[in-house]
Amino acid sequence: AVKRTPLIAGNWKLNLDHLQAIAFVQKLHWKLEEGNHDYADAEVAVFPPFTDLRSVQTLAAADKYSLAYGAQDLSAHDSGAYTGEISGAFLAALDAKYVLIGHSERREYHHETDELIAEKVAAAHRHGIVPIICVGETADDLEKHGASAVPVAQLRTALGGAKKGSEVVVAYEPVWAIGSGQAATAEQAQQVAEALRAVVAEELGAEAGESTRILYGGSVKSGNIAGFLREKDVDGALVGGASLVVDEFAAIVRFKS
Numbered sequence: 001a002v003k004r005t006p007l008i009a010g011n012w013k014l015n016l017d018h019l020q021a022i023a024f025v026q027k028l029h030w031k032l033e034e035g036n037h038d039y040a041d042a043e044v045a046v047f048p049p050f051t052d053l054r055s056v057q058t059l060a061a062a063d064k065y066s067l068a069y070g071a072q073d074l075s076a077h078d079s080g081a082y083t084g085e086i087s088g089a090f091l092a093a094l095d096a097k098y099v100l101i102g103h104s105e106r107r108e109y110h111h112e113t114d115e116l117i118a119e120k121v122a123a124a125h126r127h128g129i130v131p132i133i134c135v136g137e138t139a140d141d142l143e144k145h146g147a148s149a150v151p152v153a154q155l156r157t158a159l160g161g162a163k164k165g166s167e168v169v170v171a172y173e174p175v176w177a178i179g180s181g182q183a184a185t186a187e188q189a190q191q192v193a194e195a196l197r198a199v200v201a202e203e204l205g206a207e208a209g210e211s212t213r214i215l216y217g218g219s220v221k222s223g224n225i226a227g228f229l230r231e232k233d234v235d236g237a238l239v240g241g242a243s244l245v246v247d248e249f250a251a252i253v254r255f256k257s
């Protein structure tokens, strides 16, 4: 079986301006370096607001900062009359490795559809950025259709925008678990992750099915991360609230110890 490097991704949402971001990333780096830990076991990525990315780039480019970063969204368009939008080209120019696409807050507050999300996945791949495609069911969906049906359908449409051979990451985030303090169980996460991996294999081929990382998100903390990572189809976490507390985020990154 292929080895999938766990990815621990911190979604800052609408928190931390660029000065706070500089302080945070420096502290995180020091914390992760403590005790000669070189954060080799897991890949660590942060997702700050757009206005912080230039500052984070400068820090990450400094010697030994093995920290990846990305944006929380991007435009489906590359340039033109789209006031307020940020293109994949601009993100690539800042060396952003990843971009979150279709987070449930974008779906809910900005009415993002699965079709638009597929266009955004295509935009990320046009610029060599790895899309982290966020899917997940609401409490209502869970009751009506079970856990897998909605995320599976969301992912299938989103992958319609993916370029064959280009990397994608999938984040399974049950909407009812986000920011609620009520995480899914590891078994629930595994069940849906397995179904999502099958969709990746169907849409992008068996090899992609094997190599694609599937993250769990929704009230992840240092106290529950190890359980998720023990599941065979869960390859990391997308962390919201707990990613804003340096010690807690560092403890999540060091899930093995």
Ligand code: PEP
Residues within 6 Å of the ligand: 011, 173, 177, 178, 179, 180, 181, 217, 218, 219, 220, 238, 239, 240, 241, 242
């Ligand atoms: C998120 O918004 O992606 C998330 C998982 O949030 P939280 O960890 O706060 O539940």
